Amino acid sequence: MIRYVCKYTPIELFAGFGAECAVLDDIPENFDLSDGVAHANLCGFGKSVIEAVLAGEVDELVLVNCCDTMRRVYDVVRNSEACRFLHLIDLPHDGGCGRESFARELLRLKAACAAYTRREFDRKAFAAAFSPPSPAVEPYVGILGVRAGREMEAMMRDGLALPVRNLTCIGNRAVAAPGASPENGKDETALFMEYAGALLSQLPCRRMNDTTGRKQLYNDPNLRGIVYHTIKFCDYYGFEYAEIKSGLSVPILRLETDYTLQSRGQLRTRIEAFSETLSGLGGRERIRMNKTGKYYVAGIDSGSASTDVVILDNDRNVMASIVIPTGGGAQSSAEKSLAEALDLAGMERGAISRIVATGYGREHIRSGGESITEISCHARGAHFLNPGVRTVIDIGGQDSKVIRIDETGAVRNFVMNGKCAAGTGRFLEMMARTLGLSLKEMSERGLSWKEDVVISSMCTVFAESEVVSLVAQNRAVPDIIHGLNNSVAAKVAALVGRLGLEGDFIITGGVAKNKGVVHAIEGKLGIKLYVCDEAQICGALGAALFALD
Amino acid sequence: MNQRLEAQHRLGGLIQKHYGRAREIERTREQPIAWASTGAPNEILWAMGFFVQFPEAYAATCGARHAAHAHCAVTEARGYERHLCTYCRNSIGASLAEMEGTGAFEPLARPDFLLVSNNSCILITKWWEHLSHYWKIPMINIDSPLVVPGMDRGDIIGHVKRQCIDLIQFLEDFTKKRFDHDRMKEIVENGKRSADGYRGMLDASRHDPVPASFFDLIGHNFPNLVLRYDPASAEHYEQMKTELDMRIAGGVAAAPGMKYRLYWDGVPYWFAIRNLYEKLRNFGMSLVTSTYFEVFAFENLDPSHPLDSVAENTAMFYLNRSVGYKTETTERIFRDFHLDGGVFAYASSCKPFSISMHYIADTVRKKLGAPVTIIEGDLVDETFYDEERNNTKLQALAEALAAKRK
Known part of the structure; x- marks a missing residue:
């Protein structure tokens, strides 16, 4: 299985040799193997590629000279001698005079594939591999920026109330078939010139010289919000984020990760808070309180350092509040602090009509009826304490x-x-x-x-x-x-x-x-x-x- | 540094004259001003009558003068990430501060045009793109494919040359002037003489004791980078060579009593040069030379083929070469300069130098048996620099060298 990392990779060419291919977007648990051979300033994705190769999960790899990291990843992987098939394609910075040199690069890869697979190039299979893109027809949240990885994308789909479209560098690959019928007629040079042109005519990634075409990503009428993903040490998308963040008509959430899921909790909090921002708290269906007379509610903030509880009456009077260190887990600290707050207020557990949990441990608190991120809760609390605060x-x-x-x-x-x-x-x-x-x-x-x-x-x-x-x-x-x-x-x-x-x-x-x-x-x-x-x-x-x- | 070369005074004069002239041109607008990257085909700009300034060199100056941090802070406040190249953060921050009138450190003269090549790194194209956006002036990127095994050298040079021709056409429209081939030839001739002189200066360090250390030579990249179009650059190196030869003949050492000859890999930490010099000297170690100098060598220039040789210079730029080529160059330098060990300077935000550093350091250690150490910091961002840890590593290197010599 040939693995590839960039949307400018000519994957239809692999089909022409009957070779299967797939995007390499596994998110590793750690970079133990990669850290042994490359310096720390390699971006997390670059490390993930090296990690997969050194772990023996990938032995056929086609890289594109798409960024400084990939240039150096190629060096490191090549020196490791762990791949049976390794190829680096040079990608030009525009489709003008670059088309000719890119066509030469495609032919170089074709020759390498032929030598490796010992097969003839099948134009019919090549032509059949092109698939048309599907336009957005309903409101969605776009994941933009750099690749997010399979698991992270799934986390976004789970956490956001609207449908999610992956429009990251690798996610928006769409290559038109070169000419009307690439399987016959044209000589090879002309066919590959057209193929190079089709690959380079895609919506430009942030690496290319002319990125004005990317504006359509932000101006789509169905776009409702953007999760902008950057990876620490990625050089391109941080520039784009700095450029676009103030002129957008839709909300944007920036997520910077190291291409691991070691901060799952924080990532989930941000995504859920963003979902709350997008559609108000109606993003998730909330049941409104339908209670009359005197009643009480509690808020539990389960943080990494302390677990805090506030009990309010229906007139928003604070009946009790308490802060205790988070010790043996979110659940037990929440129970303990709630019990202490009830003691302080002189109440029984049954007097509390509803509990909302927030903070990192919010999902682990079983006594809470529902959970809301600490972003929204701090905002609400701050506004209550001082309505002039912005x-x-x-x-x-x-x-x-x-x-x-x-x-x-x-x-x-x-x-x-x-x-x-x-x-x-x-x-x-x-x-x-x-x-x-x-x-x-x-x-x-x-x-x-x-x-x-x-x-x-x-x-x-x-x-x-x-x-x-x-x-x-x-x-x-x-x-x-x-x-x-x-x-x-x-x-x-x-x-x-x-x-x-x-x-x-x-x-x-x-x-x-x-x-x-x-x-x-x-x-x-x-x-x-x-x-x-x-x-x-x-x-x-x-x-x-x-x-x- | 304690045995000051006469060439240092002359270099100071050349630098002062260059920046003084830049200020004057900024005022009179008698020449268009370009900002260019180190590895771009800058002979074309000089031939078209541009006055050329170098944001990378400016960043190094800001770093040495402890002014980069303030510029980087301006950039970060705009939402740029801290892990981006610190040269880039310095440059964009200084430009913004200059435009907004909040004060940049001795800013470069305002540009009319930007020229870049991705032969040093790809990030630099984004850096230039944002300079173009803020200054509202055109930029051109000369696409330079990475030179890796299997790619045809002639194809790569041809690809760069075609873009040089496009650049000339663009500049003819931009300046409303015809490209002067005779002037180009003259500039390439001057550049060739300057590059030869530069190499002569570097080769003097093969001698033991070394007549001028890495720290003495580091500033002398300036003429070959910024002034090689002018005969003054070659003259500077020719006089310098005479001075170094006199030192060699007289047995004068850059720093007397040094026991070990060292190699330096990577961009110097500009803000810590004096500190590093003193620390190494205290341990009896002299920094002799570095592949860093290769970045400023420009030795493919050939007046009999001006444009082809300028394209070749760009395409074969040292940072654009494979790790195999860099490793071989490093090994050769170790042998030719009789080096005992190496200091590899990892720069947190600089990928071209840092990512394959492990491999090069390892190869040198294993194949040549030379002790090496990797110290850590960043180009001009002092917040990444941990002096204590680096000093410990340097001392450990001195101990390893001493143990090897026993």
């Missing part, structure tokens, strides 16, 4: 997010940190441990800094070694803490920058209690943050408010 900065244990909300508290846009602890509560927790301080001590001591210390490493592990070096240099602890606070602030400011400054601003999540970080963010952005006692329970409060609907 930007929510939530710094939680394992992620930080910036949410843009409208005057009703509905989410208009949001961004989250990538798969990296920098700029999160976990980062501060690790640094506090390195300094031998509690989080509370760190928060207080960071306020009495005198000298600006710069922590330049964005990586938590490197930042830790930087802190150790600074301690060894006898730098004052408050100054080091101030440097760390600024590092978190820089990361948050970059996220805010992606949405644009729009006040008022509120900070939520556990890190809101750290005055040093609050001051650093205010200084970095030149704004004033609304800080309130309920900052840490904002997600649970939002969930409880949804439960009242």
Whole structure:
């Protein structure tokens, strides 16, 4: 089975030799084999190709010189000598003078296939392999950007309320048959010139010189939203995202992955939150409360660091709230915190009419009637706490997010940190441990800094070694803490920058209690943050408010 | 660095004169200004009367002057990813800061035209595309296929040459001037003399003790890159060769008392050059040479076939070659320059240099028995640089070299 990676691959040619082929889009669990032979700045997809080859899953591979990664993947795979058939096609950057050189490349591949398969080229089989594209006839969400991989695409289909079309680089392959009847007549050179032209006339991928044709992807009247996928270290699609993000008429969600599913939870949260943004919470059918008289609801925010519960009465009065560390799993922490909150409120479990769960553990909480992402819940909670707020900065244990909300508290846009602890509560927790301080001590001591210390490493592990070096240099602890606070602030400011400054601003999540970080963010952005006692329970409060609907 | 070459003063003068002239032209508009990539067929631009500036070289300068971080921050605030090439982030950020009047570090003179080739990497074409978008000026990419086994060298050069001819036609329309073949020949002649001089400068480092270290030579890429169209570039290298020969004859070393001769692989971490120089010197290690210099060699120029040789220079650009070719070149350099070990400088955002670095380093270690180390950082982004870890690796390399010599 020949595996290929790029839509400009002449797969109809393989059919002409009776060879089966398939896109190589398996998402590996890890890159253990690849990391041993290639450097870390290879994009996750490039690593996945090497991983599949070294694991013995692929031994016939046709690559296209489509990006710098693929050029180097070819080098690495070739040196591994693990493929029986390996070929690199040079792809020109446009269809003008490039057509001739591409036709030569196709003929070179044809000769290689003939030698490898020991078969004659069958024009009839070649002609039969072309299939016309199917246009969109109903509203859909488009997956754009770079390839998403089979499993990730399935996750999007599950998480989004609308039909999903894969329009990524490899997903939108559509090649017209060269001429009226490629199986007869024409001489081979003319046939392959036409074939090269047909391949190069596809909707251009972001690599090509002229990408104006890509506009049709964003202007389709049936398009309702875009999930824009980029892979860390992919060079093209980040450029396109930067270019298009502000001029679109439909909502866009950017997902940056490393082409593994190691962050499934975070990916699912983003996709579901986006689905909520697209169609309101009506994206999933919600049953409206039909209860009269006095009743109570609860919101449970199951986060990576803490599990928070808020109990409200039907007049939106907070009856009890509690924050406990998430210990032995989402379910048990949720039960424990709910029981403690009920104790505080002096209520029985049966008094709670409805529970909405949010946070990473939301799907694992059986006591919850339904789950809503923490993006929507923080937005709702923040709006309740301060209706003037338009930007929510939530710094939680394992992620930080910036949410843009409208005057009703509905989410208009949001961004989250990538798969990296920098700029999160976990980062501060690790640094506090390195300094031998509690989080509370760190928060207080960071306020009495005198000298600006710069922590330049964005990586938590490197930042830790930087802190150790600074301690060894006898730098004052408050100054080091101030440097760390600024590092978190820089990361948050970059996220805010992606949405644009729009006040008022509120900070939520556990890190809101750290005055040093609050001051650093205010200084970095030149704004004033609304800080309130309920900052840490904002997600649970939002969930409880949804439960009242 | 402590034994300062006279050539360093002269180089400073050439650089100052070039940028001074750029400012003047920006004001008077007496010549069109192009921004070009290192490996593009820039002789055509010079022959058409363009004043050519190099965003990659500008990024290196910003890195050395610790100004790149501010430019990169501007780019990141626009939604560009942090893993993109830091030269690119620096360049787009500086352009945006310049356009928006928020202040870029000694910005390049504003361009009228952009020329790029994907022979160094493909990302660079997207970088130029965005420069074109922001500056609202035309750009042309010279498509240069990767030179891999099985592809015909003549076909590749022919493909590039056809695009050079298209470029000339475009520039004739753009400048409303006819292409001057005699001027082209003269420029290729100057370039050939400059490239020969450049090679002469590099070859002086075969001598032991080395008369000028990698750190002394690194800035001297500038004339062969930026000024090779002008006889001043060749003159610079000819005078430099005389100076290096005098050092060799007098037994003068770039840094006395060095025990080990080292190879450098990859782009220098421009912001850390002094630090690295001192660290290596303390360990008795002298950086002698690097395949990085090959990027600026331009040695296919031939005045008897000006356009063909310019196309060949572009098509056979060092970074466009296969890993096998690069490995062979590295092995040859190890032998010709009598090198004891190597420092491989991984650059987080630079794929052409970094991805196959493991393989090249491994081959050198296994085939030549030379100790090597891979240190980590990025071209001009200081946030990826972990000095402590890199110093530990360099010290371990010195220990391995000492153990081998016992």
